[in-house]
Amino acid sequence: MLRTQLCPRTTKNMLKRLIPVLFLILCLSASPFAVLRASAASAAPSRIDAVLLIDVSNSMNKSDKNNIAGEAMKMFIDMLSTQGDKVGIVAYTDKxxxxKALLQIGSAGDKQDxxxxxxxLDRGPYTDIAVGVEEAVKVLENGSDPGHEPxxxxxxxxxxxxxxSGSRxxxxxDQELFAAVDAAKQKGYPIYTIxxxxxxxxxxxxxAGLSDETGGKAFTTDSADDLPQILSEIFASHLKLKVVPVQSITANGSYQDVTVGVPNSSVLEANISIMSSQPVTAKLTxxxxxxxxxxxxxxxxSKSSSYxxxxxxxxEQGDWKLQVKGVPKDKIDINLVFNYDLELKIDALPSASYKxxxxxxxVSYLYSNGAQVTLSNLYQDMKAVLLATDTDTGAVQEIPLDNSGAEFKGSxxxxxxHNYELKVRAEESSFYRESDVLKIDAKTGAVSTAPAATSRPAGEEPVQDKESSNTLYFIIGGVLLLIIAAVAVWMMRKQAxxxxxxxxxxxxxxxxxxxxxxPQYKKLSGFRGKFTLHQLLQLAPELKESEKVVFTPGKNDRLLLRSSEGITxxxxxxxxxxxxxxxxxxxxxxxVPLQTVDKTILLEFLI
Structure with a gap:
């Protein structure tokens, strides 16, 4: 039986376990290397926070009678990384x-969920686009990570x-849709429409209006069979990648060779999508x-009925051989999307003012995992241009940059x-990257914004900065230690x-x-400290076995579940x-399958 209060002895023991942890936090926060760690973390590859918004009204039965839409959405999920991308789903009619709130993907099991x-998902009558868009925006507002690409x-x-017959x-x-689109625009949520x-x-x-207003892209198709290709385009577009058509083949019942070229060692993932109406088998060398x-x-x-x-x-860099065998005369489309660990940065300008x-x-450089790329062949395989925009007139000048060394450079x-905005764009056949924007005010002679200088070696600070930083770190760390200890004691007392x-x-x-x-939606706000599954099921006598499942509050708005012996x-x-x-x-x-009655309780936790 779980206790609803912590006794003094328990509190003392927990504090003993917490003190070493708090001391470690103090050391880390006081360490000058904490800054370096934060910098390295910021250089991690981009992550996606995507909400899949699906019209499930009855009219879609005619537009997508084979439910290719669902298959395409599942392929999009399979293309995502298992290292932190998030996906939420909103299925709407006129309600x-x-x-499904944003779920952070950490395993193949998460994708399967x-x-x-x-x-x-089931179909329903009527359609109200505003309802769907408004809810998708709310899902991102409630769960999107500030460091991710929504x-x-x-x-x-x-x-x-x-x-x-309704009041709507x-x-x-229209008014609600306008407000939802404006919110998406203000918060930087591009809407890709299909x-x-x-x-x-x-x-x-x-x-098209939804996409144009929010910075997304609009796609249309007369055939739901095109959806996997379109979803690949959207995935690639959002992460500044390119879909590489490998080739289309007509199956002959035997293995057919396809070459998949991995261009360099900066490829994190290579996604090979094989679309076909019949099952295929594959070998890889x-x-x-x-x-x-x-x-x-x-x-x-990952396999489905259509991909x-x-x-x-x-x-490994080089040519991989893919062998595909399909049902004779079946058309098989093969596409390739690479995910890169590459960033593009402009060096800080040498002067603080220009006229x-x-x-x-x-000068612009590529970075991989936070470190500057020094392999000249990677630069030479790419085309780079400086995009100079005169913001007073709107004119854009495209200036080719030299890529003969381990850098992109020009003038x-x-x-x-006038006012100008400068950025570098570098691309090759499978991806492109754009740098941050430099803003120059040639009227007053000021560089209004510029990226951080990269000329100083990583981790090197002026001596005075180091000494003052270390002192500041220790002061802040000491204060944090006291605050964290006080909060820990308070939290333990309030846990029950x-x-x-x-x-x-x-x-x-x-x-x-x-x-x-x-499905019944049970709000949890009425419970305090803990509750049992039996309580959630309104104490139904035949389901009394469910009282062995106990829920308590977890961190970050999560639940902790414990169950007694004899229940799974x-x-x-x-x-x-x-x-x-x-x-x-x-x-x-x-x-939760019950033993005393032949029933299974299905639960989904939502915020």
Whole structure:
């Protein structure tokens, strides 16, 4: 039985365990190397926070009768990294049918949870685009990481179909949509729209307007079969990558060779998507001629009814041989998207002010994992230009940069006493990168913004800066130690009375009939300290066994689940270890099969 209060002895023991941890925090915060660690972390490759916004109204039955939309969305999820990308899902009609908060992907199981959610979506009557867009924006507002790249991917036919017997008017819907799009624009949430036009009734203007206003892109197609290709384009566009068409083949029943060229050692992942209407099998050989198992430690495989996705992790540079075998006469499309660990930065300008007639020397470098790339062949394989925009006139000058060494360099002459924006763009066949923007005011002679100088070696500071920084670190660290200790004691005392946030979606599956109850949304705010699953099920006598499952508040708005001996809790189809507390974050789904009755409790935690 879990205690609702901590006794003094327990509190003392916990403090004993906390003191070494707090001391470690003090040392780390006081260390001058903390700054270097933070800098390295900021150089990590871009992560995506994506909300998949899906119209599930009945009209989509005509536009997408084979549910290729769901398959395409699942392929998009498979293309994401398992190292921190987030995905949320909003399915709407004239209301939010189902929703999944942003889930941080850390494993193949997390991806499977998202794909299972998509498979479980049902159709409904009527359509109100504003409802979907507004909710997608809220999902990003509530869970997007400031360091990630947020985006909304919307799949719809662009037409509203409001319930005539309801109180909602088209004018109200339009006003709400305008407000939602404005919020997305202000917060930097680009909306990528995909319009299905199989029945010829697509409202292109609405969807194109959503994308134009928010900085996304609009795609249209007459065939749902094009969706996997479009989703690949969106994924690539958002991360400044390019889809590389490998080739299309007509299957002949035997293995056919396809060359996949990995251009350099900065490739984090190579996503090979194989689209076909019939099942395919594949073999893979690395550049040394060694056959590589699919799947294996460095080769991931995801399969569906319409695609296969092979993901190579940190692949060796060179030509890989892919062998594909399909059903005779089946058309197989193969595309390639690389994910790079590369950034492009402009060196700080040598002068703090410039005027008409001055010439500015521009130098730009590639960075991998926070370190400057010094391999000249990587620069030579790319084309780089300086994009100089006269913001007074709107004119853009494109100046080729020299790439003969381990840098991109060139010059720009200021022709007028105007404001200018300068940035470097470098690209090759599979990706492009853009640097930060330098803003120059040639009217007053000021460089209003500039990236940090890179000429000083990493970690080197002036002597006075080091001494004052170290003193400041120790002072701040001491204060933090006192604050953290005080907060820790206060938190332990308050643990027993902590409240809960969010809600639990509850369904009961009958093992005899296979029938499942309608989802019930149980708000958790009424519980304090702890509650049992039996309480959540309104103390139904036949489900008394569920009182062995106990929930307590966790950190960061999460739940901790513990269960007694004799009851099993499953996650992703496998029994979970709850002895030390199973942590549930928003979007997590679990099931609890009961032993005394042939029923399974299905739970999803949402915030």
């Amino acid at each position: 939010v049918q189902r929703e 998202l794909k299972d959610f998509i498979d479980g 985006m909304i991917v919307m799949l719809a036919d662009g037409n509203n179909d409001l319930n005539e 008017t088209q004018s109200q819907s 319009g299905l036009n199989a029945d010829g009734k697509l409202n292109k203007n609405i969807l 690395d550049p040394s001629g060694k056959e590589v198992a699919i799947p294996s430690n460095d080769v991931l495989l 296969s996705l092979i993901k190579l992790l940190s692949p 008409k007639g001055d010439t500015i020397d521009i 720009f002459k200021i022709k007028e006493s 009375n902590r409240g809960f946030v969010g809600q639990m979606v509850v369904e009961v599956l009958d093992g005899n009939t296979g029938e499942k109850t309608y 809790v499953e996650r992703s189809g496998r029994a979970a270890d709850t002895s030390h507390g199973l942590e549930l974050k928003s979007g997590d789904r679990i099931s």
